[in-house]
Amino acid sequence: MTGNLILADVTRQFGETTAVDRVNLSIAPGQFVGVIGRSGAGKSTMLRLINRLVDPTAGSISFDGVEVTALRGKALRAWRRDCAMIFQQFNLVDRLDVLTNVLIGRLAEHGFLSSMAMRFTDAERTMAIQALDRLDLVPQALQRAGTLSGGQQQRVAIAKALLQKPRIMLADEPIASLDPANATRVMDGLKQINTEDKLTVLVNLHTLDTARAYCDRIVAMRAGRVMFDGTASQLTDEVVRDIYGLEGLAEFNEAVTSTAARRTGRVWEDA
Numbered sequence: 595m596t597g598n599l600i601l602a603d604v605t606r607q608f609g610e611t612t613a614v615d616r617v618n619l620s621i622a623p624g625q626f627v628g629v630i631g632r633s634g635a636g637k638s639t640m641l642r643l644i645n646r647l648v649d650p651t652a653g654s655i656s657f658d659g660v661e662v663t664a665l666r667g668k669a670l671r672a673w674r675r676d677c678a679m680i681f682q683q684f685n686l687v688d689r690l691d692v693l694t695n696v697l698i699g700r701l702a703e704h705g706f707l708s709s710m711a712m713r714f715t716d717a718e719r720t721m722a723i724q725a726l727d728r729l730d731l732v733p734q735a736l737q738r739a740g741t742l743s744g745g746q747q748q749r750v751a752i753a754k755a756l757l758q759k760p761r762i763m764l765a766d767e768p769i770a771s772l773d774p775a776n777a778t779r780v781m782d783g784l785k786q787i788n789t790e791d792k793l794t795v796l797v798n799l800h801t802l803d804t805a806r807a808y809c810d811r812i813v814a815m816r817a818g819r820v821m822f823d824g825t826a827s828q829l830t831d832e833v834v835r836d837i838y839g840l841e842g843l844a845e846f847n848e849a850v851t852s853t854a855a856r857r858t859g860r861v862w863e864d865a
């Protein structure tokens with residue numbers, strides 16, 4: 595059991611568009627990897643390929659030596675549980691309370707009937723409270739999810755994902771719709787889980803500064819291809835200019851973005 599995630603020559607076409615183009619990546623367990631690139635670069639499609647929301651046109655994706663692209667039925671469901679996915683739009687049920695939303699993360703473990711009835715065990719409720727506690731959300735446990743701030747909702751989504759007991763956490767632009775303070779708390783939450791649980795995190799980001807602040811490794815995509823794969827310090831302005839062009843550099847400059855998260859450790863003000 596190594597937990598290595600390997601993408602080998604992965605390609606996905608949509609008609610004439612090659613969204614992901616012969617991507618090769620090997621991600622060791624416990625890495626915090628940021629994927630950056632302009633809109634349309636293929637970041638989302640790559641994450642979706644990994645958790646099989648999208649199937650590749652060609653290439654192989656394996657985890658722990660198991661070919662993910664070949665999984666069907668129960669094995670595919672198990673894989674989707676192993677790689678939790680966080681979305682920009684939180685994907686919570688607004689009218690349900692926070693605790694119930696988090697418990698929904700356990701439904702993959704339930705049979706059809708208990709899922710329909712949303713019956714959870716005491717052990718599951720304890721797990722949910724513990725997950726909320728890690729994200730500083732216990733006071734909000736009984737509040738309706740729809741009444742929380744965007745950043746709080748995204749942290750609920752992370753707590754919910756934790757209840758799947760995932761081996762990889764995929765996050766598709768998790769801070770794109772948040773203000774800087776909320777963005778920071780969400781990124782801090784992901785980083786904390788990565789560090790404490792040694793959980794691999796693969797996160798699509800549209801701000802370079804956030805990627806630099808949080809990620810062990812940065813993968814930059816352009817037109818479906820991986821153009822850079824290295825550490826933040828290797829990603830010099832010159833490299834960024836090469837990858838994005840001058841216009842792209844401006845696009846990723848923190849000065850023109852509103853959601854860049856600054857890493858603060860856990861000095862959180864409630865936002």
Ligand SMILES: Nc1ncnc2c1ncn2[C@@H]1O[C@H](COP(=O)(O)OP(=O)(O)OP(=O)(O)O)[C@@H](O)[C@H]1O
Binds near residue numbers: 614
């Ligand atoms: N289901 C689909 N059908 C057709 N084209 C698609 C589909 N999904 C993605 N594409 C195309 O594939 C390319 C890559 O899209 P993708 O969403 O992966 O990029 P991205 O880097 O995540 O951009 P964004 O940040 O805007 O989401 C784009 O040209 C997009 O229009």
